[in-house]
Amino acid sequence: MHQMLPTLVKPHSRYRDSFLATLKETQIDDPNWVKILLRQVDPADVKKDFAAYCQLLNSYADGQNLPPGYVADTILWLAEGDQFIGQASIRHRLTEYLRSYGGHIGYFIRPSMRRRGYGNLILALAIEEAKKLGINPILVTCDASNLASKKVIENNGGVFENALPQESLPDKLRYWFYY
Numbered sequence: 001m002h003q004m005l006p007t008l009v010k011p012h013s014r015y016r017d018s019f020l021a022t023l024k025e026t027q028i029d030d031p032n033w034v035k036i037l038l039r040q041v042d043p044a045d046v047k048k049d050f051a052a053y054c055q056l057l058n059s060y061a062d063g064q065n066l067p068p069g070y071v072a073d074t075i076l077w078l079a080e081g082d083q084f085i086g087q088a089s090i091r092h093r094l095t096e097y098l099r100s101y102g103g104h105i106g107y108f109i110r111p112s113m114r115r116r117g118y119g120n121l122i123l124a125l126a127i128e129e130a131k132k133l134g135i136n137p138i139l140v141t142c143d144a145s146n147l148a149s150k151k152v153i154e155n156n157g158g159v160f161e162n163a164l165p166q167e168s169l170p171d172k173l174r175y176w177f178y179y
């Protein structure tokens with residue numbers, strides 16, 4: 001038995017094929033998330049020079065090349081072998097917007113790999129990374145309608161603070177992790 005648990009890794013060219021397959025899938029199954037995942041980057045550019053895309057993601061941790069209004073964040077991929085499974089984003093500090101709505105940690109699991117426990121796992125691992133960055137307490141949020149994300153947060157022990165109303169959107173649920 002050589003089965004290994006997926007781990008969080010830095011974006012790297014070895015995940016190119018599975019990341020591009022994920023993008024295709026996401027465009028069909030969960031199109032709103034393509035933009036969130038890639039931020040301002042054009043999918044065609046990601047495909048054209050994947051190594052440069054990985055380099056760009058890795059530079060965000062140093063506060064470089066970020067879209068306006070974004071704080072430094074560490075982007076990590078949940079991967080097993082050469083397979084991209086998901087992405088976590090760990091923001092190093094909160095802006096006013098992040099304190100209300102975005103939180104410290106965002107996560108995404110490849111659509112075809114959902115409902116296998118990877119959502120629970122990626123947040124558990126991202127919390128460990130946030131701890132290494134000295135973030136305490138850690139804020140994680142989700143829309144009240146996002147039942148999967150709500151479960152992921154509660155399964156990991158998030159302490160509910162409140163629900164903030166959003167204009168023409170579901171309430172934003174805010175949870176803290178203390179350690």
Ligand SMILES: CC(C)(COP(=O)(O)OP(=O)(O)OC[C@H]1O[C@@H](n2cnc3c(N)ncnc32)[C@H](O)[C@@H]1OP(=O)(O)O)[C@@H](O)C(=O)NCCC(=O)NCCS
Pocket residue numbers: 033105106107108109110113114115116117118119120121141142146147148149151152155
């Ligand atoms: C939220 C997300 C990461 C969950 O990933 P996942 O791999 O399906 O999560 P898991 O398999 O670990 O499931 C987590 C829990 O949610 C439940 N769940 C999963 N999908 C669900 C759904 N569509 N409806 C209700 N519950 C759901 C599971 O039963 C599980 O609960 P349990 O462990 O108590 O049984 C994934 O749906 C996703 O990437 N969504 C788009 C991005 C997003 O919304 N990110 C969060 C906002 S920052």
